Amino acid sequence: MDKRPESLEPQAQPASPASTAADAPTNASRRRLLLGLGVGGGAAALGALVATTVGANVQPKWPDTTSERQPFFGNHQAGIVTPQPAAALVVAFDVLAKDKAALERLFRLLTARADFLTKGGRAPEDDPRMPPMDSGVLGPNIYPDNLTMTVSVGASIFDQRFGLAEHKPKHLGEMPQFPNDQLDADLCHGDLLLQICSNTAETNIHALRDIVKHTPDLLSVRWKMDGFLPPHTLRKMGTETVRNLLGFKDGSANIDAQNDQLMNQLVWVSDQSAEPSWTVGGSYQVVRVVRNLVEQWDRTPLREQENIIGRDKANGAPLGHKNEHDVPDFADDPHGKKIPMDAHIRLANPRTEATKENLILRRGYNYSRGITKSGQFDMGLLFVAYQADLMKGFVTVQTRLNGEPLEEYIKPIGGGYFFALPGVSKDGDFLGQGLLTA
Ligand SMILES: C=CC1=C(C)c2cc3[nH]c(cc4nc(cc5[nH]c(cc1n2)c(C)c5CCC(=O)O)C(CCC(=O)O)=C4C)c(C)c3C=C
Numbered sequence: 001m002d003k004r005p006e007s008l009e010p011q012a013q014p015a016s017p018a019s020t021a022a023d024a025p026t027n028a029s030r031r032r033l034l035l036g037l038g039v040g041g042g043a044a045a046l047g048a049l050v051a052t053t054v055g056a057n058v059q060p061k062w063p064d065t066t067s068e069r070q071p072f073f074g075n076h077q078a079g080i081v082t083p084q085p086a087a088a089l090v091v092a093f094d095v096l097a098k099d100k101a102a103l104e105r106l107f108r109l110l111t112a113r114a115d116f117l118t119k120g121g122r123a124p125e126d127d128p129r130m131p132p133m134d135s136g137v138l139g140p141n142i143y144p145d146n147l148t149m150t151v152s153v154g155a156s157i158f159d160q161r162f163g164l165a166e167h168k169p170k171h172l173g174e175m176p177q178f179p180n181d182q183l184d185a186d187l188c189h190g191d192l193l194l195q196i197c198s199n200t201a202e203t204n205i206h207a208l209r210d211i212v213k214h215t216p217d218l219l220s221v222r223w224k225m226d227g228f229l230p231p232h233t234l235r236k237m238g239t240e241t242v243r244n245l246l247g248f249k250d251g252s253a254n255i256d257a258q259n260d261q262l263m264n265q266l267v268w269v270s271d272q273s274a275e276p277s278w279t280v281g282g283s284y285q286v287v288r289v290v291r292n293l294v295e296q297w298d299r300t301p302l303r304e305q306e307n308i309i310g311r312d313k314a315n316g317a318p319l320g321h322k323n324e325h326d327v328p329d330f331a332d333d334p335h336g337k338k339i340p341m342d343a344h345i346r347l348a349n350p351r352t353e354a355t356k357e358n359l360i361l362r363r364g365y366n367y368s369r370g371i372t373k374s375g376q377f378d379m380g381l382l383f384v385a386y387q388a389d390l391m392k393g394f395v396t397v398q399t400r401l402n403g404e405p406l407e408e409y410i411k412p413i414g415g416g417y418f419f420a421l422p423g424v425s426k427d428g429d430f431l432g433q434g435l436l437t438a
């Protein structure tokens with residue numbers, strides 16, 4: 001159930017190159033080929049593409065998604081339950097603001113820029129004698145492109161600098177080193193985290209450069225990771241589960257981000273919690289940069305890979321089941337004959353009454369960033385998860401996963417614990433207002 005963003009207006013479609021006589025047999029089979037569909041498959045994907053007839057040939061065209069827009073205002077920030085677009089940028093900053101007044105200026109600035117960039121509009125007119133105000137990466141008409149900018153704070157913002165110590169979310173602290181971790185200090189923690197997601201890497205880069213340009217005395221980039229997924233047009237408008245770089249479908253059993261009741265229970269801090277009142281509507285965010293040792297994984301037998309995860313690699317079904325969304329009954333498999341006791345999905349979610357409170361909303365992306373010093377691929381999972389209670393959520397799940405067989409093929413190297421601020425309900429208010437006025 002993927003809610004697509006509102007589209008601003010229908011855009012003119014660029015024409016596809018004209019086809020030649022060498023084109024395949026019939027129009028119908030050719031179109032299927034171009035759409036990447038099997039016989040009879042993918043009605044949803046078909047709907048995602050616009051097909052027009054040019055002479056005798058049917059030409060598929062990619063829909064223009066640049067005008068897709070996510071609302072900025074709301075009780076919660078966008079980018080958490082929002083369906084995942086293709087590109088992500090996670091950027092951690094050190095805050096340079098010296099006092100609470102400067103911190104407020106930073107939060108007001110972030111609010112204003114995110115409001116503008118997610119709406120889109122004309123770039124400011126430039127005085128040619130001055131550096132341009134906008135990078136120009138999107139041209140003079142800045143388009144929204146499904147952009148969300150989600151602002152979170154790290155534990156360090158509650159140190160002595162701003163007098164906020166007594167308002168720290170109860171469980172927010174520095175992410176510890178788990179047993180399999182090899183954390184790189186240059187890829188960890190931060191005072192503030194910006195999660196930027198949109199349809200393209202260019203839109204994310206444009207947004208990041210806009211923020212950096214506007215905050216020279218307020219923010220300093222600490223670390224940054226880029227993530228990617230196939231665009232929704234290739235995954236049937238978001239209804240098809242994407243694969244991670246181990247080749248497995250990732251997200252099959254994720255909790256349903258469109259289920260408001262479930263989100264209120266598991267993701268959003270509520271006024272029933274023991275948290276400071278300003279946190280209501282926010283969420284604990286965990287980021288983990290988890291390298292996948294893919295050369296080693298690719299030399300591991302398929303059966304072993306499937307036992308490590310607990311699912312069929314091709315269709316994503318839990319082992320011993322037929323379909324991806326079949327629910328494994330672990331009580332019926334007490335000795336792990338179908339799904340090994342130490343399979344990733346079994347440890348991550350034992351599916352008992354008691355472990356229902358440990359469910360988390362995963363919103364990860366794949367990443368790839370060159371090679372390591374020893375010539376191995378540096379790629380993996382930019383794991384992002386949201387939960388109302390950090391201890392019941394990520395910490396409990398990760399503790400159950402400690403020592404799992406998958407650890408032989410993964411190496412967590414960075415990330416941090418953050419708290420995603422509540423949303424901005426109306427014009428004039430700003431992100432972090434509740435915290436600064438608490
Ligand atoms: C602590 C939380 C988790 C980390 C870290 C994590 C890393 C990680 N996961 C995969 C691959 C898969 N994970 C899958 C399911 C799954 N993973 C977690 C938690 C963490 N994973 C949960 C809660 C679940 C859902 C379990 C369930 O409810 O059945 C799957 C199966 C498909 C799916 O349901 O999403 C895969 C595949 C990798 C490669 C990885 C680190 C690199």
Ligand SMILES: [Fe+2]
Nearest residue numbers: 250344345348
């Ligand atoms: Fe997982």
